[in-house]
Amino acid sequence: MNLTININETKNEVFVHLKGEIDAFTAPKLKESLMPYSEKENVYMTVCLQDVQYMDSTGLGVFVGLLKSVRKHNGHLKLTDLSPRLERLFSITGLSDIIDISTKAVGEN
Amino acid sequence: MEMIKDYVEMKFPAKPEYIGVVRLTLSGIASRMGFTYDDIEDLKVATSEACTNAVKHAYKEHPGEMIIGFGIYEDRLEVMVADRGESFEFDKLREQLGPYTPSIPIEDLNEGGLGLFLIDTLMDEVKVLAESGVTVFMTKFLNGERVENETVISKTETN
Numbered sequence: 076m077n078l079t080i081n082i083n084e085t086k087n088e089v090f091v092h093l094k095g096e097i098d099a100f101t102a103p104k105l106k107e108s109l110m111p112y113s114e115k116e117n118v119y120m121t122v123c124l125q126d127v128q129y130m131d132s133t134g135l136g137v138f139v140g141l142l143k144s145v146r147k148h149n150g151h152l153k154l155t156d157l158s159p160r161l162e163r164l165f166s167i168t169g170l171s172d173i174i175d176i177s178t179k180a181v182g183e184n
Numbered sequence: 185m186e187m188i189k190d191y192v193e194m195k196f197p198a199k200p201e202y203i204g205v206v207r208l209t210l211s212g213i214a215s216r217m218g219f220t221y222d223d224i225e226d227l228k229v230a231t232s233e234a235c236t237n238a239v240k241h242a243y244k245e246h247p248g249e250m251i252i253g254f255g256i257y258e259d260r261l262e263v264m265v266a267d268r269g270e271s272f273e274f275d276k277l278r279e280q281l282g283p284y285t286p287s288i289p290i291e292d293l294n295e296g297g298l299g300l301f302l303i304d305t306l307m308d309e310v311k312v313l314a315e316s317g318v319t320v321f322m323t324k325f326l327n328g329e330r331v332e333n334e335t336v337i338s339k340t341e342t343n
Contacts, residue, residue, distance in 0.1 A: 098207075099236040100200035129207070131229045132298035133236060139284075139293050146290050160225055167305055168298055169283035173290070 080108050088119045094126035097134035106137045113141050118150035125156035190256040198250045203235045206252050213254050226306040227324055233299035234265035234320040260325045268317035
């Protein structure tokens with residue numbers, strides 16, 4: 076029940092891989108780790124959610140905050156490899172129309 | 185309505201690190217009852233949201249305890265999450281919250297408060313009592329496809 080955060084940074088791109096659970100316990104750590112990267116001008120941030128087994132509104136809140144900050148600095152935020160579960164969470168809250176998300180490619184597991 | 189079969193209660197410090205432990209227990213109970221994978225995930229999110237509220241809203245001044253109760257029935261699971269902290273106006277909050285819409289400018293998006301909306305959306309029935317703390321009662325019915333444990337066992341045996 077923890078969250079591992081891996082961040083790779085090249086020029087203007089930031090690639091984040093998350094593994095574990097995002098809830099009220101881990102969300103503050105996630106926010107603290109990612110926020111500084113969102114404040115870079117023109118950053119292109121990709122967050123891979125393939126290995127996130129659990130997420131709730133605390134995680135959605137972190138990504139909304141991140142999106143706001145990234146947009147403010149003329150950057151882009153993309154969330155990738157969402158499981159059907161996570162995709163559902165984003166769609167029932169209306170966030171899938173606001174955040175750039177992509178689900179797992181067909182055939183992958 | 186059928187009679188309650190079993191009742192399970194847990195008491196935790198109202199701290200975020202225990203919400204994952206609540207989820208594990210819930211997951212075990214719901215899976216034993218035969219809930220589907222999707223229903224178990226809904227239950228996990230809704231229950232965690234109620235615990236998050238207990239942790240965040242209820243104990244601004246000093247941390248206390250949260251009590252999680254599971255009412256196990258033949259046809260449904262009732263989850264109760266109670267705290268004895270400062271109460272908040274659930275119904276008023278619920279009216280203000282809802283899904284995001286693309287018409288809201290990005291900079292005006294709220295970063296919190298989706299929890300109550302999710303509880304409402306993911307559970308079949310939700311009741312809230314706000315007297316000396318907040319108690320959330322949430323019910324999920326066993327109406328989806330059941331995970332048939334017996335079937336799995338007999339299949340294994342014939343192999």
